[in-house]
Amino acid sequence: MNNRHFLWIPILVGAFAVLWIVPLVGLLLTSLRPPGDITQGWWRLDNFSLTLDAWRSVWTKYPLASAFWTSFKLTALSTLGTMLLTPAAAYAFQFLSFPGRRLILIVIVNAFVLPQQVVIIPLFTLWRDIGLIDSLWSCVIPFVGMSFAWSVFLVKNFLEDFPKELIEAAKVDGCTPLGTFWYVVLPNALTPIAAVGILQFLWCWNSMLLPMLYLRSELPLTVLLARVAGSFEPNLDQQSVAAIITMAVPLAIFITFQRYFTAGASSRTGGKE
Template sequence: MIGRIHWWTVILVGVIATIWIIPVLGIVVTSLRPPSEVALGWWRLDTFSITFSAWIRVWDEYPLAQAFWFTGMLAALATLGTMLLAPVAAYAFHFLKFPFRRLLLILIINAFVLPQQVVVIPLFTLWRDLKLIDNIAAVLIPYIGLSFAWSIFLVKNFLEDFPKELIEAAKIDGCGPISTLRHVVLPNATSPIFAVGVLQFLWTWNALLLPMLYLRSMQPLPVLLTKVAGTYESNWDLRSVAAIVTTIVPLIVFVIFQRQFAAGSQTRTGAKE
Protein backbone atom coordinates (compact mmCIF):
# COMPACT_ATOMS: atom_id res chain seq x y z
CA MET A 1 0.00 0.00 0.00
CA ILE A 2 1.41 3.35 -0.96
CA GLY A 3 1.92 5.70 1.97
CA ARG A 4 0.63 9.21 2.15
CA ILE A 5 2.68 11.76 0.21
CA HIS A 6 4.17 14.49 2.39
CA TRP A 7 3.40 18.12 1.57
CA TRP A 8 7.08 19.01 1.28
CA THR A 9 7.51 16.34 -1.42
CA VAL A 10 4.83 17.98 -3.56
CA ILE A 11 6.45 21.40 -3.11
CA LEU A 12 9.90 20.03 -3.98
CA VAL A 13 8.63 18.29 -7.11
CA GLY A 14 6.77 21.45 -8.10
CA VAL A 15 9.87 23.59 -7.73
CA ILE A 16 11.98 21.17 -9.79
CA ALA A 17 9.29 20.99 -12.48
CA THR A 18 9.12 24.78 -12.62
CA ILE A 19 12.88 25.03 -13.02
CA TRP A 20 12.70 22.60 -15.95
CA ILE A 21 9.68 24.27 -17.57
CA ILE A 22 10.92 27.88 -17.46
CA PRO A 23 13.65 27.44 -20.15
CA VAL A 24 11.19 25.59 -22.40
CA LEU A 25 8.64 28.35 -21.96
CA GLY A 26 11.33 30.91 -22.75
CA ILE A 27 12.21 29.17 -26.03
CA VAL A 28 8.56 29.02 -27.12
CA VAL A 29 7.91 32.68 -26.23
CA THR A 30 11.13 33.79 -27.93
CA SER A 31 10.10 32.08 -31.16
CA LEU A 32 6.77 33.94 -31.15
CA ARG A 33 7.90 37.46 -30.19
CA PRO A 34 9.67 40.08 -32.33
CA PRO A 35 13.45 40.35 -31.82
CA SER A 36 13.09 43.90 -30.48
CA GLU A 37 10.97 42.64 -27.59
CA VAL A 38 13.11 39.55 -26.99
CA ALA A 39 16.21 41.75 -26.67
CA LEU A 40 14.63 43.40 -23.61
CA GLY A 41 13.82 40.02 -22.06
CA TRP A 42 11.34 37.39 -23.18
CA TRP A 43 9.64 37.50 -19.75
CA ARG A 44 8.69 41.19 -19.95
CA LEU A 45 5.01 41.95 -20.48
CA ASP A 46 5.02 45.74 -20.80
CA THR A 47 4.95 45.36 -24.59
CA PHE A 48 3.82 41.96 -25.80
CA SER A 49 3.02 40.97 -29.39
CA ILE A 50 2.95 37.65 -31.21
CA THR A 51 4.36 37.04 -34.68
CA PHE A 52 5.12 33.97 -36.77
CA SER A 53 7.77 35.72 -38.84
CA ALA A 54 10.59 33.65 -37.33
CA TRP A 55 8.81 30.40 -38.19
CA ILE A 56 8.14 31.56 -41.73
CA ARG A 57 11.71 32.79 -42.19
CA VAL A 58 13.26 29.53 -40.96
CA TRP A 59 10.97 27.50 -43.20
CA ASP A 60 11.76 29.69 -46.27
CA GLU A 61 15.52 30.17 -45.79
CA TYR A 62 16.54 26.72 -44.52
CA PRO A 63 15.75 23.20 -45.82
CA LEU A 64 13.83 22.38 -42.66
CA ALA A 65 11.51 19.75 -44.14
CA GLN A 66 14.36 17.96 -45.91
CA ALA A 67 16.51 17.96 -42.77
CA PHE A 68 13.56 16.75 -40.67
CA TRP A 69 12.90 13.82 -43.00
CA PHE A 70 16.59 12.90 -43.20
CA THR A 71 17.02 13.06 -39.42
CA GLY A 72 14.01 10.80 -38.93
CA MET A 73 15.27 8.28 -41.48
CA LEU A 74 18.77 8.24 -40.00
CA ALA A 75 17.50 7.86 -36.43
CA ALA A 76 15.01 5.15 -37.44
CA LEU A 77 17.65 3.07 -39.27
CA ALA A 78 20.17 3.39 -36.43
CA THR A 79 17.52 2.51 -33.85
CA LEU A 80 16.25 -0.48 -35.82
CA GLY A 81 19.79 -1.77 -36.37
CA THR A 82 20.64 -1.49 -32.68
CA MET A 83 17.38 -3.10 -31.55
CA LEU A 84 18.04 -6.05 -33.88
CA LEU A 85 21.74 -6.58 -33.23
CA ALA A 86 22.09 -5.80 -29.51
CA PRO A 87 19.76 -8.60 -28.27
CA VAL A 88 21.44 -11.10 -30.60
CA ALA A 89 24.91 -10.16 -29.35
CA ALA A 90 23.79 -10.15 -25.70
CA TYR A 91 22.23 -13.60 -26.14
CA ALA A 92 25.42 -14.94 -27.72
CA PHE A 93 27.66 -13.54 -24.99
CA HIS A 94 25.44 -14.83 -22.20
CA PHE A 95 24.23 -18.25 -23.35
CA LEU A 96 26.66 -19.45 -26.02
CA LYS A 97 30.21 -20.71 -25.58
CA PHE A 98 32.82 -19.68 -28.14
CA PRO A 99 36.55 -18.80 -28.09
CA PHE A 100 37.57 -15.43 -26.63
CA ARG A 101 33.99 -14.74 -25.55
CA ARG A 102 34.96 -12.96 -22.33
CA LEU A 103 37.78 -11.00 -24.02
CA LEU A 104 35.46 -9.75 -26.76
CA LEU A 105 32.84 -8.74 -24.22
CA ILE A 106 35.43 -6.80 -22.19
CA LEU A 107 36.63 -4.99 -25.31
CA ILE A 108 33.07 -4.03 -26.26
CA ILE A 109 32.13 -2.88 -22.76
CA ASN A 110 35.34 -0.84 -22.53
CA ALA A 111 33.97 1.32 -25.34
CA PHE A 112 32.01 3.01 -22.54
CA VAL A 113 35.12 5.07 -21.76
CA LEU A 114 35.97 5.79 -25.40
CA PRO A 115 34.90 9.32 -26.42
CA GLN A 116 33.67 9.94 -29.93
CA GLN A 117 36.40 12.51 -30.45
CA VAL A 118 39.03 9.76 -30.26
CA VAL A 119 37.67 7.90 -33.30
CA VAL A 120 36.77 10.93 -35.41
CA ILE A 121 40.07 11.29 -37.28
CA PRO A 122 40.67 7.53 -37.89
CA LEU A 123 37.10 7.17 -39.11
CA PHE A 124 37.44 10.18 -41.39
CA THR A 125 40.57 8.66 -42.94
CA LEU A 126 38.85 5.30 -43.36
CA TRP A 127 35.68 6.77 -44.91
CA ARG A 128 37.76 8.94 -47.25
CA ASP A 129 39.72 5.92 -48.47
CA LEU A 130 36.48 3.96 -48.94
CA LYS A 131 34.80 6.96 -50.62
CA LEU A 132 32.05 7.02 -48.01
CA ILE A 133 32.25 10.72 -47.19
CA ASP A 134 28.81 12.27 -47.70
CA ASN A 135 27.26 8.81 -47.52
CA ILE A 136 24.66 7.85 -44.95
CA ALA A 137 26.72 4.77 -44.06
CA ALA A 138 29.50 7.05 -42.75
CA VAL A 139 27.34 7.99 -39.77
CA LEU A 140 25.01 5.00 -39.62
CA ILE A 141 27.82 2.49 -38.97
CA PRO A 142 29.35 4.49 -36.06
CA TYR A 143 25.90 5.13 -34.61
CA ILE A 144 25.21 1.40 -34.36
CA GLY A 145 28.78 0.38 -33.52
CA LEU A 146 29.31 2.93 -30.76
CA SER A 147 25.99 1.98 -29.18
CA PHE A 148 27.00 -1.66 -28.73
CA ALA A 149 28.84 -0.93 -25.46
CA TRP A 150 25.81 0.20 -23.47
CA SER A 151 23.09 -1.62 -25.43
CA ILE A 152 24.67 -5.08 -25.11
CA PHE A 153 25.43 -4.39 -21.46
CA LEU A 154 21.81 -3.37 -20.81
CA VAL A 155 20.27 -6.43 -22.48
CA LYS A 156 22.86 -8.81 -21.03
CA ASN A 157 22.15 -7.43 -17.57
CA PHE A 158 18.50 -8.35 -18.12
CA LEU A 159 19.47 -11.86 -19.25
CA GLU A 160 21.43 -12.47 -16.04
CA ASP A 161 18.15 -13.37 -14.32
CA PHE A 162 16.50 -14.96 -17.34
CA PRO A 163 14.99 -18.35 -16.33
CA LYS A 164 17.43 -20.97 -17.53
CA GLU A 165 14.65 -23.53 -17.34
CA LEU A 166 13.13 -21.98 -20.45
CA ILE A 167 16.43 -22.38 -22.31
CA GLU A 168 16.78 -26.00 -21.21
CA ALA A 169 13.19 -26.74 -22.17
CA ALA A 170 13.80 -25.29 -25.62
CA LYS A 171 16.86 -27.51 -26.05
CA ILE A 172 14.86 -30.59 -25.03
CA ASP A 173 12.23 -29.67 -27.62
CA GLY A 174 14.94 -29.64 -30.28
CA CYS A 175 15.42 -25.88 -30.66
CA GLY A 176 18.82 -24.69 -31.76
CA PRO A 177 20.42 -21.40 -30.66
CA ILE A 178 18.62 -19.34 -33.32
CA SER A 179 15.22 -20.93 -32.62
CA THR A 180 15.72 -20.44 -28.88
CA LEU A 181 16.57 -16.79 -29.41
CA ARG A 182 13.61 -16.22 -31.70
CA HIS A 183 10.89 -18.12 -29.84
CA VAL A 184 12.01 -17.95 -26.20
CA VAL A 185 14.38 -15.07 -25.46
CA LEU A 186 13.15 -12.25 -27.68
CA PRO A 187 9.42 -12.52 -26.76
CA ASN A 188 10.41 -12.25 -23.09
CA ALA A 189 12.96 -9.45 -23.52
CA THR A 190 10.83 -6.73 -25.07
CA SER A 191 11.31 -4.32 -22.13
CA PRO A 192 15.10 -3.93 -22.41
CA ILE A 193 14.89 -3.92 -26.21
CA PHE A 194 12.42 -1.02 -26.09
CA ALA A 195 14.67 0.77 -23.60
CA VAL A 196 17.61 0.36 -25.97
CA GLY A 197 15.49 1.65 -28.84
CA VAL A 198 14.38 4.79 -26.98
CA LEU A 199 17.92 5.64 -25.86
CA GLN A 200 19.36 5.01 -29.31
CA PHE A 201 16.69 7.11 -31.02
CA LEU A 202 17.25 10.05 -28.67
CA TRP A 203 21.01 9.85 -29.13
CA THR A 204 21.02 9.61 -32.91
CA TRP A 205 18.34 12.27 -33.35
CA ASN A 206 20.39 14.79 -31.35
CA ALA A 207 23.83 13.76 -32.66
CA LEU A 208 25.90 16.63 -34.05
CA LEU A 209 29.59 15.75 -34.31
CA LEU A 210 29.59 12.84 -36.77
CA PRO A 211 27.04 14.25 -39.26
CA MET A 212 28.82 17.61 -39.24
CA LEU A 213 32.11 15.96 -40.19
CA TYR A 214 31.06 13.20 -42.57
CA LEU A 215 27.99 14.54 -44.38
CA ARG A 216 27.85 17.35 -46.93
CA SER A 217 24.71 17.42 -49.10
CA MET A 218 22.26 15.82 -46.64
CA GLN A 219 22.43 17.21 -43.12
CA PRO A 220 20.22 16.44 -40.09
CA LEU A 221 18.45 18.95 -37.88
CA PRO A 222 21.20 19.43 -35.24
CA VAL A 223 23.65 20.45 -37.98
CA LEU A 224 21.05 22.74 -39.52
CA LEU A 225 20.52 24.29 -36.09
CA THR A 226 24.15 25.42 -36.02
CA LYS A 227 23.67 27.17 -39.36
CA VAL A 228 20.63 29.06 -38.12
CA ALA A 229 22.80 30.81 -35.56
CA GLY A 230 24.10 33.95 -37.26
CA THR A 231 27.74 35.03 -37.26
CA TYR A 232 27.16 38.74 -36.75
CA GLU A 233 23.64 38.66 -35.24
CA SER A 234 22.17 36.63 -32.42
CA ASN A 235 19.05 35.34 -34.25
CA TRP A 236 17.54 34.17 -30.97
CA ASP A 237 14.08 33.91 -32.50
CA LEU A 238 15.35 31.72 -35.36
CA ARG A 239 17.37 29.58 -32.98
CA SER A 240 14.31 29.05 -30.83
CA VAL A 241 12.28 27.87 -33.80
CA ALA A 242 15.02 25.43 -34.84
CA ALA A 243 15.36 24.17 -31.26
CA ILE A 244 11.61 23.51 -30.99
CA VAL A 245 11.52 21.63 -34.29
CA THR A 246 14.58 19.59 -33.31
CA THR A 247 13.32 18.56 -29.87
CA ILE A 248 9.62 17.98 -30.54
CA VAL A 249 10.02 14.46 -31.98
CA PRO A 250 12.30 13.09 -29.21
CA LEU A 251 9.87 14.50 -26.68
CA ILE A 252 6.92 12.77 -28.32
CA VAL A 253 8.84 9.48 -28.60
CA PHE A 254 9.82 9.59 -24.94
CA VAL A 255 6.26 10.39 -23.81
CA ILE A 256 4.81 7.53 -25.86
CA PHE A 257 7.39 4.92 -24.84
CA GLN A 258 8.22 6.11 -21.32
CA ARG A 259 6.52 3.10 -19.71
CA GLN A 260 8.53 0.63 -21.81
CA PHE A 261 11.68 2.64 -21.15
CA ALA A 262 11.11 2.61 -17.39
CA ALA A 263 10.31 -1.11 -17.44
CA GLY A 264 13.42 -1.88 -19.46
CA SER A 265 15.70 0.09 -17.15
CA GLN A 266 14.25 -1.41 -13.94
CA THR A 267 13.31 -5.00 -14.81
CA ARG A 268 15.67 -7.61 -13.40
CA THR A 269 13.76 -10.78 -14.26
CA GLY A 270 13.26 -12.73 -17.42
CA ALA A 271 9.67 -13.58 -16.67
CA LYS A 272 7.29 -12.35 -19.32
CA GLU A 273 4.87 -9.72 -18.02
Protein backbone atom coordinates (compact mmCIF):
# COMPACT_ATOMS: atom_id res chain seq x y z
CA MET A 1 0.00 0.00 0.00
CA ASN A 2 1.25 3.46 -0.88
CA ASN A 3 2.81 5.22 2.10
CA ARG A 4 1.06 8.42 1.06
CA HIS A 5 -2.15 6.96 2.44
CA PHE A 6 -0.59 7.20 5.92
CA LEU A 7 0.66 10.79 5.68
CA TRP A 8 -2.30 11.95 7.76
CA ILE A 9 -0.99 10.03 10.79
CA PRO A 10 2.18 12.14 11.43
CA ILE A 11 0.20 15.28 10.55
CA LEU A 12 -2.47 14.43 13.12
CA VAL A 13 0.12 13.49 15.76
CA GLY A 14 2.03 16.70 15.05
CA ALA A 15 -1.13 18.77 15.44
CA PHE A 16 -1.84 17.19 18.83
CA ALA A 17 1.80 17.75 19.85
CA VAL A 18 1.52 21.44 18.98
CA LEU A 19 -1.72 21.74 20.96
CA TRP A 20 0.05 20.17 23.95
CA ILE A 21 3.26 22.21 23.67
CA VAL A 22 1.76 25.68 23.07
CA PRO A 23 0.29 26.01 26.61
CA LEU A 24 3.64 24.97 28.10
CA VAL A 25 5.44 27.59 26.03
CA GLY A 26 2.87 30.18 27.09
CA LEU A 27 3.32 29.20 30.74
CA LEU A 28 7.09 29.56 30.47
CA LEU A 29 6.93 32.92 28.70
CA THR A 30 4.35 34.22 31.19
CA SER A 31 6.77 33.44 34.02
CA LEU A 32 9.58 35.31 32.24
CA ARG A 33 7.78 38.42 30.97
CA PRO A 34 6.95 41.57 32.97
CA PRO A 35 3.34 41.88 34.22
CA GLY A 36 2.67 44.77 31.81
CA ASP A 37 3.56 42.61 28.80
CA ILE A 38 1.46 39.71 30.08
CA THR A 39 -1.72 41.78 30.16
CA GLN A 40 -1.28 42.50 26.45
CA GLY A 41 -0.70 38.80 25.68
CA TRP A 42 2.33 36.61 26.24
CA TRP A 43 2.46 35.83 22.50
CA ARG A 44 3.07 39.42 21.43
CA LEU A 45 6.59 40.15 20.19
CA ASP A 46 6.50 43.96 20.15
CA ASN A 47 8.49 45.38 23.06
CA PHE A 48 9.56 41.83 23.88
CA SER A 49 11.53 41.59 27.14
CA LEU A 50 12.42 38.89 29.63
CA THR A 51 12.96 39.09 33.38
CA LEU A 52 13.50 36.74 36.30
CA ASP A 53 11.70 39.00 38.78
CA ALA A 54 8.76 36.60 39.15
CA TRP A 55 11.11 33.69 39.89
CA ARG A 56 12.99 35.71 42.51
CA SER A 57 9.76 36.96 44.06
CA VAL A 58 8.20 33.50 44.38
CA TRP A 59 11.38 32.01 45.79
CA THR A 60 11.79 34.73 48.44
CA LYS A 61 8.12 35.21 49.42
CA TYR A 62 7.02 31.57 49.58
CA PRO A 63 8.64 28.52 51.24
CA LEU A 64 9.10 26.56 48.04
CA ALA A 65 11.85 24.33 49.39
CA SER A 66 9.84 23.12 52.38
CA ALA A 67 6.70 22.77 50.23
CA PHE A 68 8.66 20.68 47.72
CA TRP A 69 9.92 18.43 50.51
CA THR A 70 6.39 18.07 51.92
CA SER A 71 5.05 17.12 48.48
CA PHE A 72 7.83 14.58 48.07
CA LYS A 73 7.22 12.96 51.46
CA LEU A 74 3.48 12.85 50.98
CA THR A 75 3.73 11.41 47.48
CA ALA A 76 6.50 8.93 48.31
CA LEU A 77 4.66 7.47 51.30
CA SER A 78 1.39 7.20 49.39
CA THR A 79 3.02 5.65 46.33
CA LEU A 80 5.12 3.19 48.33
CA GLY A 81 2.11 2.09 50.37
CA THR A 82 0.06 1.48 47.23
CA MET A 83 2.86 -0.41 45.48
CA LEU A 84 3.35 -2.68 48.51
CA LEU A 85 -0.31 -3.46 49.26
CA THR A 86 -1.85 -3.58 45.79
CA PRO A 87 0.01 -6.63 44.37
CA ALA A 88 -0.63 -8.61 47.58
CA ALA A 89 -4.36 -7.84 47.41
CA ALA A 90 -4.54 -8.62 43.68
CA TYR A 91 -2.72 -11.94 44.24
CA ALA A 92 -5.13 -12.90 47.04
CA PHE A 93 -8.21 -12.11 44.94
CA GLN A 94 -6.86 -13.96 41.90
CA PHE A 95 -5.26 -17.10 43.34
CA LEU A 96 -6.51 -17.62 46.89
CA SER A 97 -9.89 -18.86 48.05
CA PHE A 98 -11.47 -17.32 51.15
CA PRO A 99 -15.02 -16.50 52.27
CA GLY A 100 -16.50 -13.36 50.74
CA ARG A 101 -13.77 -12.95 48.14
CA ARG A 102 -16.07 -11.92 45.29
CA LEU A 103 -18.15 -9.64 47.51
CA ILE A 104 -15.08 -7.83 48.86
CA LEU A 105 -13.68 -7.44 45.34
CA ILE A 106 -17.00 -6.00 44.10
CA VAL A 107 -17.04 -3.52 46.99
CA ILE A 108 -13.47 -2.42 46.24
CA VAL A 109 -14.04 -2.05 42.50
CA ASN A 110 -17.33 -0.21 43.02
CA ALA A 111 -15.38 2.44 44.93
CA PHE A 112 -14.67 3.80 41.44
CA VAL A 113 -18.05 5.55 41.61
CA LEU A 114 -17.40 7.06 45.06
CA PRO A 115 -16.46 10.74 44.66
CA GLN A 116 -13.55 11.90 46.77
CA GLN A 117 -15.65 14.75 48.12
CA VAL A 118 -18.04 12.31 49.84
CA VAL A 119 -15.44 11.19 52.39
CA ILE A 120 -14.11 14.65 53.27
CA ILE A 121 -16.39 15.45 56.21
CA PRO A 122 -16.38 11.94 57.81
CA LEU A 123 -12.59 11.80 57.50
CA PHE A 124 -12.18 15.28 58.93
CA THR A 125 -14.30 14.29 61.96
CA LEU A 126 -12.33 11.06 62.40
CA TRP A 127 -8.91 12.70 62.08
CA ARG A 128 -9.93 15.46 64.50
CA ASP A 129 -11.11 12.95 67.09
CA ILE A 130 -7.93 10.86 66.95
CA GLY A 131 -5.54 13.82 66.57
CA LEU A 132 -4.37 13.30 62.98
CA ILE A 133 -5.18 16.80 61.72
CA ASP A 134 -1.99 18.50 60.48
CA SER A 135 -0.27 15.14 60.05
CA LEU A 136 0.90 13.73 56.73
CA TRP A 137 -0.85 10.46 57.61
CA SER A 138 -4.21 12.25 57.38
CA CYS A 139 -3.59 12.43 53.62
CA VAL A 140 -1.45 9.32 53.10
CA ILE A 141 -4.09 6.92 54.48
CA PRO A 142 -6.95 8.09 52.21
CA PHE A 143 -4.58 8.36 49.24
CA VAL A 144 -3.61 4.70 49.63
CA GLY A 145 -7.12 3.54 50.50
CA MET A 146 -8.87 5.30 47.64
CA SER A 147 -6.29 4.05 45.14
CA PHE A 148 -7.31 0.41 45.73
CA ALA A 149 -10.40 0.85 43.54
CA TRP A 150 -8.32 1.09 40.36
CA SER A 151 -4.92 -0.31 41.34
CA VAL A 152 -6.17 -3.72 42.53
CA PHE A 153 -8.35 -3.96 39.43
CA LEU A 154 -5.37 -3.14 37.18
CA VAL A 155 -2.97 -5.66 38.72
CA LYS A 156 -5.63 -8.37 38.99
CA ASN A 157 -6.38 -8.04 35.28
CA PHE A 158 -2.68 -8.59 34.61
CA LEU A 159 -2.61 -11.68 36.83
CA GLU A 160 -5.56 -13.21 34.97
CA ASP A 161 -3.13 -14.08 32.17
CA PHE A 162 -0.44 -15.26 34.56
CA PRO A 163 0.54 -18.91 33.82
CA LYS A 164 -1.26 -21.16 36.30
CA GLU A 165 1.45 -23.77 35.77
CA LEU A 166 3.94 -21.62 37.68
CA ILE A 167 1.57 -21.42 40.65
CA GLU A 168 1.00 -25.19 40.62
CA ALA A 169 4.74 -25.87 40.30
CA ALA A 170 5.40 -23.65 43.32
CA LYS A 171 2.83 -25.62 45.33
CA VAL A 172 4.43 -28.91 44.30
CA ASP A 173 7.81 -27.58 45.41
CA GLY A 174 6.35 -26.83 48.84
CA CYS A 175 5.95 -23.06 48.58
CA THR A 176 3.42 -21.49 50.91
CA PRO A 177 0.97 -18.93 49.44
CA LEU A 178 3.20 -16.17 50.79
CA GLY A 179 6.29 -17.78 49.28
CA THR A 180 4.53 -18.23 45.94
CA PHE A 181 3.61 -14.56 45.93
CA TRP A 182 7.09 -13.37 46.91
CA TYR A 183 9.24 -15.64 44.75
CA VAL A 184 7.00 -16.39 41.74
CA VAL A 185 4.28 -13.80 41.21
CA LEU A 186 5.93 -10.60 42.41
CA PRO A 187 9.11 -10.81 40.24
CA ASN A 188 6.94 -11.39 37.15
CA ALA A 189 4.47 -8.58 37.84
CA LEU A 190 6.84 -5.63 37.94
CA THR A 191 5.28 -3.99 34.88
CA PRO A 192 1.76 -3.42 36.32
CA ILE A 193 3.23 -2.56 39.73
CA ALA A 194 5.43 0.10 38.12
CA ALA A 195 2.43 1.44 36.18
CA VAL A 196 0.45 1.64 39.42
CA GLY A 197 3.33 3.47 41.08
CA ILE A 198 3.55 6.04 38.28
CA LEU A 199 -0.18 6.73 38.22
CA GLN A 200 -0.32 6.96 42.00
CA PHE A 201 2.67 9.31 42.06
CA LEU A 202 1.07 11.64 39.51
CA TRP A 203 -2.27 11.63 41.34
CA CYS A 204 -0.83 12.27 44.80
CA TRP A 205 1.64 14.92 43.65
CA ASN A 206 -1.09 16.93 41.91
CA SER A 207 -3.73 16.47 44.62
CA MET A 208 -4.78 19.63 46.43
CA LEU A 209 -8.15 19.01 48.11
CA LEU A 210 -7.17 16.72 50.99
CA PRO A 211 -3.85 18.47 51.83
CA MET A 212 -5.59 21.85 51.80
CA LEU A 213 -8.20 20.62 54.29
CA TYR A 214 -6.13 18.43 56.63
CA LEU A 215 -2.68 20.06 56.70
CA ARG A 216 -1.79 23.28 58.48
CA SER A 217 1.93 23.69 59.10
CA GLU A 218 3.32 21.49 56.29
CA LEU A 219 1.91 22.54 52.94
CA PRO A 220 2.65 20.80 49.62
CA LEU A 221 3.36 22.64 46.41
CA THR A 222 -0.21 22.38 45.10
CA VAL A 223 -1.64 24.16 48.15
CA LEU A 224 1.13 26.74 48.04
CA LEU A 225 0.35 27.33 44.36
CA ALA A 226 -3.22 28.27 45.28
CA ARG A 227 -1.88 30.85 47.75
CA VAL A 228 0.35 32.54 45.19
CA ALA A 229 -2.67 34.18 43.56
CA GLY A 230 -3.10 37.70 44.91
CA SER A 231 -6.29 39.02 46.47
CA PHE A 232 -6.48 42.15 44.31
CA GLU A 233 -4.18 41.26 41.40
CA PRO A 234 -3.88 38.00 39.46
CA ASN A 235 -0.08 37.63 39.79
CA LEU A 236 -0.07 35.60 36.58
CA ASP A 237 3.71 35.67 36.32
CA GLN A 238 4.17 34.28 39.85
CA GLN A 239 1.42 31.71 39.39
CA SER A 240 3.18 30.53 36.23
CA VAL A 241 6.43 30.11 38.15
CA ALA A 242 4.69 28.06 40.84
CA ALA A 243 2.90 25.96 38.21
CA ILE A 244 6.18 25.18 36.41
CA ILE A 245 7.88 24.15 39.65
CA THR A 246 4.90 21.99 40.63
CA MET A 247 4.60 20.14 37.34
CA ALA A 248 8.33 19.65 36.70
CA VAL A 249 8.66 16.50 38.83
CA PRO A 250 5.56 14.58 37.59
CA LEU A 251 6.41 15.50 34.00
CA ALA A 252 9.94 14.14 34.43
CA ILE A 253 8.61 10.98 36.11
CA PHE A 254 6.12 10.35 33.32
CA ILE A 255 8.65 10.91 30.52
CA THR A 256 11.21 8.68 32.20
CA PHE A 257 8.91 5.75 32.97
CA GLN A 258 6.27 6.00 30.24
CA ARG A 259 7.51 2.74 28.69
CA TYR A 260 5.78 0.85 31.50
CA PHE A 261 2.40 1.91 30.13
CA THR A 262 3.03 0.02 26.89
CA ALA A 263 5.11 -2.87 28.24
CA GLY A 264 2.20 -4.84 29.70
CA ALA A 265 0.98 -6.22 26.38
CA SER A 266 4.30 -7.94 25.65
CA SER A 267 5.20 -9.16 29.16
CA ARG A 268 2.37 -11.55 30.10
CA THR A 269 4.27 -14.74 29.41
CA GLY A 270 5.34 -15.37 32.98
CA GLY A 271 8.95 -14.78 32.10
CA LYS A 272 10.93 -12.81 34.63
CA GLU A 273 11.17 -9.13 33.68
